[in-house]
Amino acid sequence: MMISLNFLIVAALLGGYLVAFHLRAVPPPPAGWMIGLVHGTIGAAGLLELVVALAGHRPPRTAGLGGFGVGAEVLLALAIALGLLIVASARRGGRPSGLVIGAHASVAITGIVLVLTIVMLR
Incomplete structure (x- = not known):
């Protein structure tokens, strides 16, 4: 679980670097x-x-983390889908929408926070 969190944090830092240019x-x-x-x-x-x-x-239900794992998976999968939408719009030659970029970042950060919560409360 810690490896996943490290991967996601590095990806978030790279995303922050990219959004600075946008x-x-x-x-x-x-x-x-x-x-x-x-x-x-x-x-x-x-x-x-x-x-x-x-x-x-799976995270223990006794700690109130029962749905956090599935929630993180769904949110991060949605973030990947939104990221692919950003790539598709950039490949068409246009500037990607700030709304889509903001949604991508918000969903991804929420998923990372859920993973961090699971790691910290295990």
């Missing part, structure tokens, strides 16, 4: 697409690790 309305560095690819790959690896970790050890 908010300043300046293009990212020439290798910006590569940073985005690494961001998405690490985020997907974090979700995969979370699914594997939770398959064997």
Whole structure:
């Protein structure tokens, strides 16, 4: 579970780096697409690790964490779907919508907080 959390935190830091360029309305560095690819790959690896970790050890219901694992999985999967929507809009040549980027970040951070809660209360 700790590996998943580490992956997700690194992905969030890379996402913060990318969104700084979007908010300043300046293009990212020439290798910006590569940073985005690494961001998405690490985020997907974090979700995969979370699914594997939770398959064997669900959070205890006695600590009130019963639905946190499934909730984190669903939220992080939704974040990946929104991330793919951002990539699709960028590939069409347009600037990705700030609303979609904000939703992607909000959903991902909420999923990370759920994973952090599970790790801290185990």
